[in-house]
Amino acid sequence: xxxxxxxxxxxxxxxxxxxxxxxxxxxxxxxxxxxxxxxxxxxxxxxxxxxxxxxxxxxxxxxxxxxxxxxxxxxxxxxxxxxxxxxxxxxxxxxxxxxxxxxxxxxxxxxxxxxxxxxxxxxxxxxxxxxxxxxxxxxxxxxxxxxxxxxxxxxxxxxxxxxxxxxxxxxxxxxxxxxxxxxxxxxxxxxxxxxxxxxxxxxxxxxxxxxxxxxxxxxxxxxxxxxxxxxxxxxxxxxxxxxxxxxxxxxxxxx
Amino acid sequence: xxxxxxxxxxxxxxxxxxxxxxxxxxxxxxxxxxxxxxxxxxxxxxxxxxxxxxxxxxxxxxxxxxxxxxxxxxxxxxxxxxxxxxxxxxxxxxxxxxxxxxxxxxxxxxxxxxxxxxxxxxxxxxxxxxxxxxxxxxxxxxxxxxxxxxxxxxxxxxxxxxxxxxxxxxxxxxxxxxxxxxxxxxxxxxxxxxxxxxxxxxxxxxxxxxxxxxxxxxxxxxxxxxxxxxxxxxxxxxxxxxxxxxxxxxxxxxxxxxxxxxxxxxxxxxxxxxxxxxxxxxxxxxxxxxxxxxxxxxxxxxxxxxxxxxxxxxxxxxxxxxxxxxxxxxxxxxxxxxxxxxxxxxxxxxxxxxxxxxxxxxxxxxxxxxxxxxxxxxxxxxxxxxxxxxxxxxxxxxxxxxxxxxxxxxxxxxxxxxxxxxxxxxxxxxxxxxxxxxxxxxxxxxxxxxxxxxxxxxxxxxxxxxxxxxxxxxxxxxxxxxxxxxxxxxxxxxxxxxxxxxxxxxxxxxxxxxxxxxxxxxxxxxxxxxxxxxxxxxxxxxxxxxxxxxxxxxxxxxxxxxxxxxxxxxxxxxxxxxxxxxxxxxxxxxxxxxxxxxxxxxxxxxxxxxxxxxxxxxxxxxxxxxxxxxxxxxxxxxxxxxxxxxxxxxxxxxxxxxxxxxxxxxxxxxxxxxxxxxxxxxxxxxxxxxxxxxx
Numbered sequence: 001x002x003x004x005x006x007x008x009x010x011x012x013x014x015x016x017x018x019x020x021x022x023x024x025x026x027x028x029x030x031x032x033x034x035x036x037x038x039x040x041x042x043x044x045x046x047x048x049x050x051x052x053x054x055x056x057x058x059x060x061x062x063x064x065x066x067x068x069x070x071x072x073x074x075x076x077x078x079x080x081x082x083x084x085x086x087x088x089x090x091x092x093x094x095x096x097x098x099x100x101x102x103x104x105x106x107x108x109x110x111x112x113x114x115x116x117x118x119x120x121x122x123x124x125x126x127x128x129x130x131x132x133x134x135x136x137x138x139x140x141x142x143x144x145x146x147x148x149x150x151x152x153x154x155x156x157x158x159x160x161x162x163x164x165x166x167x168x169x170x171x172x173x174x175x176x177x178x179x180x181x182x183x184x185x186x187x188x189x190x191x192x193x194x195x196x197x198x199x200x201x202x203x204x205x206x207x208x209x210x211x212x213x214x215x216x217x218x219x220x221x222x223x224x225x226x227x228x229x230x231x232x233x234x235x236x237x238x239x240x241x242x243x244x245x246x247x248x249x250x251x252x253x254x255x
Numbered sequence: 256x257x258x259x260x261x262x263x264x265x266x267x268x269x270x271x272x273x274x275x276x277x278x279x280x281x282x283x284x285x286x287x288x289x290x291x292x293x294x295x296x297x298x299x300x301x302x303x304x305x306x307x308x309x310x311x312x313x314x315x316x317x318x319x320x321x322x323x324x325x326x327x328x329x330x331x332x333x334x335x336x337x338x339x340x341x342x343x344x345x346x347x348x349x350x351x352x353x354x355x356x357x358x359x360x361x362x363x364x365x366x367x368x369x370x371x372x373x374x375x376x377x378x379x380x381x382x383x384x385x386x387x388x389x390x391x392x393x394x395x396x397x398x399x400x401x402x403x404x405x406x407x408x409x410x411x412x413x414x415x416x417x418x419x420x421x422x423x424x425x426x427x428x429x430x431x432x433x434x435x436x437x438x439x440x441x442x443x444x445x446x447x448x449x450x451x452x453x454x455x456x457x458x459x460x461x462x463x464x465x466x467x468x469x470x471x472x473x474x475x476x477x478x479x480x481x482x483x484x485x486x487x488x489x490x491x492x493x494x495x496x497x498x499x500x501x502x503x504x505x506x507x508x509x510x511x512x513x514x515x516x517x518x519x520x521x522x523x524x525x526x527x528x529x530x531x532x533x534x535x536x537x538x539x540x541x542x543x544x545x546x547x548x549x550x551x552x553x554x555x556x557x558x559x560x561x562x563x564x565x566x567x568x569x570x571x572x573x574x575x576x577x578x579x580x581x582x583x584x585x586x587x588x589x590x591x592x593x594x595x596x597x598x599x600x601x602x603x604x605x606x607x608x609x610x611x612x613x614x615x616x617x618x619x620x621x622x623x624x625x626x627x628x629x630x631x632x633x634x635x636x637x638x639x640x641x642x643x644x645x646x647x648x649x650x651x652x653x654x655x656x657x658x659x660x661x662x663x664x665x666x667x668x669x670x671x672x673x674x675x676x677x678x679x680x681x682x683x684x685x686x687x688x689x690x691x692x693x694x695x696x697x698x699x700x701x702x703x704x705x706x707x708x709x710x711x712x713x714x715x716x717x718x719x720x721x722x723x724x725x726x727x728x729x730x731x732x733x734x735x736x737x738x739x740x741x742x743x744x745x746x747x748x749x750x751x752x753x754x755x756x757x758x759x760x761x762x763x764x765x766x767x768x769x770x771x772x773x774x775x776x777x778x779x780x781x782x783x784x785x786x787x788x789x790x791x792x793x794x795x796x797x798x799x800x801x802x803x804x805x806x807x808x809x810x811x812x813x814x815x816x817x818x819x820x821x822x823x824x825x826x827x828x829x830x831x832x833x834x835x836x837x838x839x840x841x842x843x844x845x846x847x848x849x850x851x852x853x854x855x856x857x858x859x860x861x862x863x864x865x866x867x868x869x870x871x872x873x874x875x876x877x878x879x880x881x882x883x884x885x886x887x888x889x890x891x892x893x894x895x896x897x898x899x900x901x902x903x904x905x906x907x908x909x910x911x912x913x914x915x916x917x918x919x920x921x922x923x924x925x926x927x928x929x930x931x932x933x934x935x936x937x938x939x940x941x942x943x944x945x946x947x948x949x950x
Binding site: 058079082091093097098099100101102106109110111113114116119122142144158 | 450451516517520521522525529530532533860863864866867869870873
């Protein structure tokens, strides 16, 4: 059985006063295996963010289901949803979403503190992650004192510290320069090699080329998917570019 | 750009920023109205030009000065808040191609509009409220004559001048601010990353020390005069302490909490402590301002209120009967003063006035100042000793004590144990010291009303001597040693009458003339009351019955004292309430602005926490707690300040003849309760703004 199964997901946004309905997701189905590294690509307005929000249990679909290890997360009652998200999912955002009022270490501890773990356990969990992400030196600093790349690595540490089933990354390289981007993508690859399942939403070809599989969505539907298999990153990059071009041109043909 | 561009742009800016500008304009109008009202009242033409009203214009000028100073500080504060909030907007205009001169023109027009709306509006509001305030003032002062309504042209002009000047100052500050900054800084003005507050050891220590010192003074001041001389030092120390408390001590405590890992890394503490650190950093000065304003309101209102409510008590401790006749005399004279004849003459005088007598009594006493040193009272010092006979003591209090010859009853506050020694001595050559020694036969409760003589201090130590001879002997002893520096022997005739206040006042005035009551003698003659003395000196009266020699003769009237003291205390209370309202107004605005600022700051933080997995319910609970602490800490600290201040105020009020401690405590507690209720109401109203911004 797959770790994550998404079946016939549909989402329609109704404007407040019953105006025009907007169909953000038409019919999306896919699955993610344990230990997989999946990238979802698409243009602005293709429904990527809606999809991610539903996977993150931040939003509910109009119809369809999302099964995480067999459990339908769209049916989890509201009062459990925060704890569920905390225990099972890790998040990495484009603009880091670190809290200015906490040091880097405290930002990373935040989900553990919310889960009421003892301090000694927090320290023990942080140690290997900080080492891996090379942020040991900046743990006592504050977000406004460190670079974007460092902030994003801190955010990744925060996502990993709960040992989540699935890490959801929303444009993680969107606010980084190219050097920091390379570094982060490499780290994500290494984390994936250690067995962490990652699902990344992006429209950066470069970011997507690091994934094992790339899913393209367009107008609320899965349009195409690519497996990397044994391809090199460069080859994958070229292939993704081709697919994106096709996505564009075919889109024009439809209109 | 055509000519009407800036005025139109400025008008539109005021409209779009109305969330900030409406409160600002209200504050401007409110302070201008308060200023105008005080101006108009200070120049009130229909108050009679009597002595007891002349204090009023002095109070009002003090009030005017306070309101003016408050307006300057407060409007500049609001203005800088507004400009900080608008930094981004101004930066955008700059980037879009308005240079600094254009921006200045825009700001000029905005200020002009604010002035043209706020200042005339404030004066108009002041004129509307002026009548109400005049009624309140006259009522509190017990002034019963009618008053006419008038618009004070001078008051309006002065108000307009002062407030235009304040706004001009604010505009200059804004222009300077724009000149100093580049467009990018302006554009990002609202969102520069905030540094973690530093622990400032020096300020923390200074805060703890000065607050401690201020409280120490409040707790240890021994008497009214010491309280008066140290009061403003204590206030100053507490103000410094309050600023340090909010800016540094709070940070120090929060950081200490953060160091405690076991405490800090718990869900509710984690978010609250770190959130509070930044909140305190941003709001410390504002909160200290709120705290100090609150304390001022509390102290002012409670002190003036207890003074006002205690007026009757204070007046009767000055003048314990409807009419008091006060005679100073020399017991050693060849023709000694005869109290009984004097009392008879006074009674005859009352009859001549056509008034009925309820009671008439008299007492003699000798009042000395001395210092307690090595088991002896040494003449000249800060303690007042008051000696009287057992017979007079019984008349006065209804309590009989019977000291034998060479014995004395003393107040329970007297430090002497078995024997009481008094020593009279002048320093320098040729001194002839004298001493008297008495066995202490027993103790009395010292809260005895002793006419005008009890006025200054409640700490008088009373000595009850067996008879008039013993009293005269004591006088002789001190007179022999101190000569012209000695103390007066006094007689007070206390008459209670049946009649209206006006009749009693007229009677007291008539009785003050020795010719009228038909007694002979020579010396200073006159009437005295709370704030006035009317004396003729050195005249001889030959045409009456001889009552012996006396050196001065005066009358005082309770009703007159009550009227004068109401006139003064009413003026005080009016000023207390009036300034209280103005300060409250300022506080409301600061709280409102703080809520708005907090709302904007918290919006982003809320979102992140929700994404990281903190349930909204939890966030709201934590933030609620923080906001409550932020807004109620000043109230709490103000209440503590007021509680410490209470002791000083009780002592200071004795300078106004108010001895009623319970009344002062009740007034303070009552004011505190009312104030806390008002404060909570203000908080509840402004909190809505906050939640609207956050959600």
